[in-house]
Amino acid sequence: MFFWRKKPAEPGAFDAEPEPEPASEPEPTPEPEPTPEPAPEPQLEPAPEPAPELQPAPDLAIGLERTRGGFMARLRGLLGGGPEGPSWDDVEETLIAGDVGAGLALEVVERARQRRDPAGAESAVRAELAALLAPRDVAWRPRPSVSGGPAVVLVVGVNGTGKTTTIGKLAARYRAEGRSILLAAADTFRAAAIDQLRIWADRAGVPVVAHAPGADPGAVVFDALDAAVARGADLVIADTAGRLHTKSNLMDELAKVRRVIDKRLPGASPETLFVLDATTGQNGLAQAKAFHEAVGLTGIVLTKLDSTAKGGIVFAIEGSIGVPVRFVGVGERAADLVPFDPEAFVAALFA
Numbered sequence: 001m002f003f004w005r006k007k008p009a010e011p012g013a014f015d016a017e018p019e020p021e022p023a024s025e026p027e028p029t030p031e032p033e034p035t036p037e038p039a040p041e042p043q044l045e046p047a048p049e050p051a052p053e054l055q056p057a058p059d060l061a062i063g064l065e066r067t068r069g070g071f072m073a074r075l076r077g078l079l080g081g082g083p084e085g086p087s088w089d090d091v092e093e094t095l096i097a098g099d100v101g102a103g104l105a106l107e108v109v110e111r112a113r114q115r116r117d118p119a120g121a122e123s124a125v126r127a128e129l130a131a132l133l134a135p136r137d138v139a140w141r142p143r144p145s146v147s148g149g150p151a152v153v154l155v156v157g158v159n160g161t162g163k164t165t166t167i168g169k170l171a172a173r174y175r176a177e178g179r180s181i182l183l184a185a186a187d188t189f190r191a192a193a194i195d196q197l198r199i200w201a202d203r204a205g206v207p208v209v210a211h212a213p214g215a216d217p218g219a220v221v222f223d224a225l226d227a228a229v230a231r232g233a234d235l236v237i238a239d240t241a242g243r244l245h246t247k248s249n250l251m252d253e254l255a256k257v258r259r260v261i262d263k264r265l266p267g268a269s270p271e272t273l274f275v276l277d278a279t280t281g282q283n284g285l286a287q288a289k290a291f292h293e294a295v296g297l298t299g300i301v302l303t304k305l306d307s308t309a310k311g312g313i314v315f316a317i318e319g320s321i322g323v324p325v326r327f328v329g330v331g332e333r334a335a336d337l338v339p340f341d342p343e344a345f346v347a348a349l350f351a
């Protein structure tokens with residue numbers, strides 16, 4: 001196991017040397033070289049740094065500019081029509097084109113029509129869209145569920161959706177709030193993933209626990225939890241290898257990581273955040289369902305909402321698995337992660 005660190009060393013914690021092997025029995029005869037773990041150079045950042053300041057989060061309406069100019073512009077045009085009211089078929093079609101999903105689009109239109117809202121069709125559709133999103137605590141934070149233990153966040157999703165970027169953003173956010181964080185590089189499948197996580201860790205000024213590429217992801221998470229407990233860290237965020245939701249063996253491995261957490265921190269209920277790329281649209285729903293079955297998701301981070309004109313996926317994803325969207329990603333900077341507030345979201349869409 002080795003760590004990368006940005007923080008000043010605390011006595012006894014996060015030693016700069018790689019962990020010594022446990023004292024071995026006296027060796028009578030020299031044995032053939034045991035196949036050693038590839039011993040990477042411990043890569044420790046020398047200079048202690050304070051938590052970097054996080055830039056202010058972008059305005060949601062700016063992050064949603066494409067969606068607002070995309071299907072929402074068409075929707076607002078239809079709903080703001082003359083006194084005879086909109087063509088409800090066109091409204092339904094536009095909602096479907098915006099990734100709200102056929103079933104939900106039909107429901108929204110039916111209910112909006114029945115409202116006979118004196119304030120007009122736009123007000124009716126807006127209210128029905130808002131009603132699809134369950135109210136939630138916007139100030140949500142991952143919390144320790146075991147007394148004295150760290151909070152644990154497992155980040156899962158298909159490769160390329162933005163998992164590592166999201167972990168970096170979360171680390172920066174919570175670090176700026178003064179929490180002590182440790183990242184677990186449990187995507188051991190790709191060597192580049194470990195490096196990429198390290199880059200984000202450096203930016204946020206947080207340490208990483210990593211093993212060699214190809215190592216058992218469960219062992220990485222176990223070691224990270226050990227280190228977090230020893231160090232009194234507040235939060236462990238674990239990266240995981242991107243899974244094709246159709247590959248059952250990979251999904252099993254993820255379930256195993258989940259069990260490792262239960263074993264090391266009995267009673268802990270880790271947050272399992274599913275990262276969904278908003279640009280994948282309705283395809284993402286099948287991914288979400290498969291991950292939910294395998295590991296039990298507790299939250300969703302919808303990334304790249306700035307890159308799609310079809311932000312209606314927000315409504316579809318919550319409806320399909322009944323798990324709240326916790327954050328939306330609206331850019332590539334550390335600050336481009338916005339806690340999801342349904343009211344503010346709908347207001348920004350109709351602004």
Ligand code: GDP
Nearest residue numbers: 159160161162163164165303304329330331332
């Ligand atoms: P991973 O394979 O799931 O870990 O995905 P990465 O974190 O490497 O992200 C894949 C790509 O998506 C990178 O180029 C990121 O910069 C980009 N990305 C991630 N989140 C966002 C976002 O919210 N907005 C935009 N525009 N790009 C994002």
